[in-house]
Amino acid sequence: MKEYAYFPGCSVKGTAKAYEESLLAVFKELGIIWNELEDWNCCGATIYMSVDETISFTLSSRNMALAEKNGKDIVAPCSACYLVLKKTKDYIEKYPDLKEKIKNSLSSIGLSYSGNTIVKHPLEIFVNDMGLNEIKRHVRKPLKEMKIAPYYGCQIVRPYTDVDNPIYPEIMDSLLESIGASVVEYPVKTRCCGGSLTGTIEEVGLRLNYILIEEAIKRGANCIAVLCPLCQFNLEAYQESINKMYKSNFNMPILYFTQVMGMAFGLSKQSLGMKRSIVSAEHFYPV
Amino acid sequence: MQIKRNIKYESELDKEFIKEVASMYGGEEVYNCIQCGTCSGTCPISLYMDYTPRRIMAMIRSGFKDEVLKSFTIWLCSSCYSCTVQCPMNIKITDIMYALKRMAIEENICPRKFPIPVLAREFTKMVRNYGRINEGRLTTKLFFKSNPFKIFNYSNLGMKLFKLGRIKLMPETIKNPKEIKTLLKGLEGKK
Ligand code: SF4
Ligand code: SF4
Numbered sequence: 401m402k403e404y405a406y407f408p409g410c411s412v413k414g415t416a417k418a419y420e421e422s423l424l425a426v427f428k429e430l431g432i433i434w435n436e437l438e439d440w441n442c443c444g445a446t447i448y449m450s451v452d453e454t455i456s457f458t459l460s461s462r463n464m465a466l467a468e469k470n471g472k473d474i475v476a477p478c479s480a481c482y483l484v485l486k487k488t489k490d491y492i493e494k495y496p497d498l499k500e501k502i503k504n505s506l507s508s509i510g511l512s513y514s515g516n517t518i519v520k521h522p523l524e525i526f527v528n529d530m531g532l533n534e535i536k537r538h539v540r541k542p543l544k545e546m547k548i549a550p551y552y553g554c555q556i557v558r559p560y561t562d563v564d565n566p567i568y569p570e571i572m573d574s575l576l577e578s579i580g581a582s583v584v585e586y587p588v589k590t591r592c593c594g595g596s597l598t599g600t601i602e603e604v605g606l607r608l609n610y611i612l613i614e615e616a617i618k619r620g621a622n623c624i625a626v627l628c629p630l631c632q633f634n635l636e637a638y639q640e641s642i643n644k645m646y647k648s649n650f651n652m653p654i655l656y657f658t659q660v661m662g663m664a665f666g667l668s669k670q671s672l673g674m675k676r677s678i679v680s681a682e683h684f685y686p687v
Numbered sequence: 688m689q690i691k692r693n694i695k696y697e698s699e700l701d702k703e704f705i706k707e708v709a710s711m712y713g714g715e716e717v718y719n720c721i722q723c724g725t726c727s728g729t730c731p732i733s734l735y736m737d738y739t740p741r742r743i744m745a746m747i748r749s750g751f752k753d754e755v756l757k758s759f760t761i762w763l764c765s766s767c768y769s770c771t772v773q774c775p776m777n778i779k780i781t782d783i784m785y786a787l788k789r790m791a792i793e794e795n796i797c798p799r800k801f802p803i804p805v806l807a808r809e810f811t812k813m814v815r816n817y818g819r820i821n822e823g824r825l826t827t828k829l830f831f832k833s834n835p836f837k838i839f840n841y842s843n844l845g846m847k848l849f850k851l852g853r854i855k856l857m858p859e860t861i862k863n864p865k866e867i868k869t870l871l872k873g874l875e876g877k878k
Binding site for chain 2: 410413418439440441442444445446448454455458459495501509553554558566591592595597600601603604637675676677
């Protein structure tokens, strides 16, 4: 089995702690070996790119150089980190002058980066590297009652990746189905949650998330599965404000897909960070 | 927000604007826009924008530099990349939106307390100083510097998150934060 350099990123260590807990528990169950990328730095997310692009790429290159030093592929569970790393790789390849600048910068702190580090999202590891048959072998509990709307958000599926169809991906659907969950048709699955807009232009952010939850309910879902810290946060933490603004009555659990996997594998609530939810999903927990 | 639209004469347009955009990484294809409107159609945020993405493309071409850089559109773009994957001419619209934000910041024409540039400023400061972001501190700073009254609306949520172990108080940092400064020395401001 290959070893991965695990690049959590800032959110996964903070508001998305439950994502990290469940992801690492699932890795352990599946025998995936990881080591946290030593001394990783912030990827800059979407924000640094709107201030200084070269710096944004340089920040990401430091992480890739660190991974390369150990000869490992990076696994990045946060969609923003994932996109920024992929985009950096793409741009370095395309623009030699950028590559040169970054090379000089990295050498000032004793690092080098050849451009070969491979960046993966955990979904790709589960579905493409391991395969659904192997995943299925670990299922111990039936997932009853749960009707999941699979929400992908934007950056994992586009545009610097070939994970799946950028508008209507199905990779997470098939993963969830293979572990016995029922997944509803969810046409807005890649429609934006607003990213950081919820914190800045609230009116817009709340409305985008209102539409996402309302659509999930209309499709018969009783929970939403996500794969990005920011999507989780937007959909869950602002539900109260959404209810106030739209006179809705949402009480929709927003689970990381790794929490759903862990539930099907029979892993403990504690190890999956189930207690960290604002909207509890513990009633789905299989007994 | 109230939007004023004035008549603009040909001589007042900035014909160099499109060249500026095209010279940015990812901006090369901007000349090829056929004004099909796919970007505006696919953009989940276009209905909140003052100019839709298609119009922004047209305005770049015609030289409406001021209007574009002052628009809310560029700050509303959430970088979801829907437009980019759908554009039939392979224009990297999202990257162009990024480029426009950078120009607006550089030319200092974004409203000082408008929350998005404030977020950008605080975020980059934190990365430069520590190498990592602490979300709790960042949000607090953002609210204080843009709209302090919001803190009261969200202090409840903050407390909840703290209790759930999702917010930390200590700044996150890499081993040797100076390393980031060394890394970024000489890069700043260069395109
Ligand atoms: S989708 Fe592309 S070609 Fe069509 S209007 Fe938008 S930028 Fe122009
Ligand atoms: S990247 Fe920006 S302009 Fe393009 S669809 Fe998304 S929000 Fe709209």
